[in-house]
Amino acid sequence: DTGVSQDPRHKITKRGQNVTFRCDPISEHNRLYWYRQTLGQGPEFLTYFQNEAQLEKSRLLSDRFSAERPKGSFSTLEIQRTEQGDSAMYLCASSLANGIGELFFGEGSRLTVL
Amino acid sequence: GESVGLHLPTLSVQEGDNSIINCAYSNSASDYFIWYKQESGKGPQFIIDIRSNMDKRQGQRVTVLLNKTVKHLSLQIAATQPGDSAVYFCAERDDKIIFGKGTRLHILP
Numbered sequence: 367d368t369g370v371s372q373d374p375r376h377k378i379t380k381r382g383q384n385v386t387f388r389c390d391p392i393s394e395h396n397r398l399y400w401y402r403q404t405l406g407q408g409p410e411f412l413t414y415f416q417n418e419a420q421l422e423k424s425r426l427l428s429d430r431f432s433a434e435r436p437k438g439s440f441s442t443l444e445i446q447r448t449e450q451g452d453s454a455m456y457l458c459a460s461s462l463a464n465g466i467g468e469l470f471f472g473e474g475s476r477l478t479v480l
Numbered sequence: 481g482e483s484v485g486l487h488l489p490t491l492s493v494q495e496g497d498n499s500i501i502n503c504a505y506s507n508s509a510s511d512y513f514i515w516y517k518q519e520s521g522k523g524p525q526f527i528i529d530i531r532s533n534m535d536k537r538q539g540q541r542v543t544v545l546l547n548k549t550v551k552h553l554s555l556q557i558a559a560t561q562p563g564d565s566a567v568y569f570c571a572e573r574d575d576k577i578i579f580g581k582g583t584r585l586h587i588l589p
Binding site: 370399401406407408410411414421457459468469470471473474 | 571577
């Protein structure tokens with residue numbers, strides 16, 4: 367399968383714990399995006415990378431959230447000291463950096479904070 | 481500011497009929513729009529896109545219409561099938577994609 371893959375697909379954690387999600391984009395895509403989606407809402411933009419450079423971060427991305435893409439390939443999204451409000455689906459997407467065309471989304475990582 | 485929204489949260493359509501899903505946007509500078517389909521438990525899937533220099537674009541069973549005067553776009557699905565059941569999002573793209581809230585399409589037998 368050469369699509370965008372995300373791991374884990376589901377994560378249940380207790381409030382205050384740290385969690386990390388991984389995204390492997392389509393191999394030739396140099397842009398990688400993170401979105402968050404809660405029930406009944408559209409995906410909300412969090413941040414994106416072009417190669418290893420993080421080009422934009424949403425105001426939604428509090429200082430408990432950090433994303434990296436150290437070698438310009440896979441990316442990680444870490445949430446520290448999780449809160450119940452962090453419960454959501456975290457979606458990763460990738461694309462070519464030409465400003466047009468589709469973003470290819472992964473299946474998402476669903477986080478439940480108890 | 482950035483705002484993309486849909487008029488109705490839910491739309492029910494008889495199988496075989498045509499579906500029309502509407503979307504309004506507020507950023508008059510937007511020049512690229514995309515429709516996504518999201519099935520339960522899956523990530524959004526690209527359906528069709530349109531640039532602002534066009535007012536209509538057709539795909540397989542789908543048509544997107546763009547009215548820049550009233551900042552409105554619509555997605556038309558011909559001969560709606562059970563597999564079309566999903567949430568549909570309109571979105572605008574510059575460097576990132578901004579999604580609206582979505583319309584859930586129910587197919588009635």
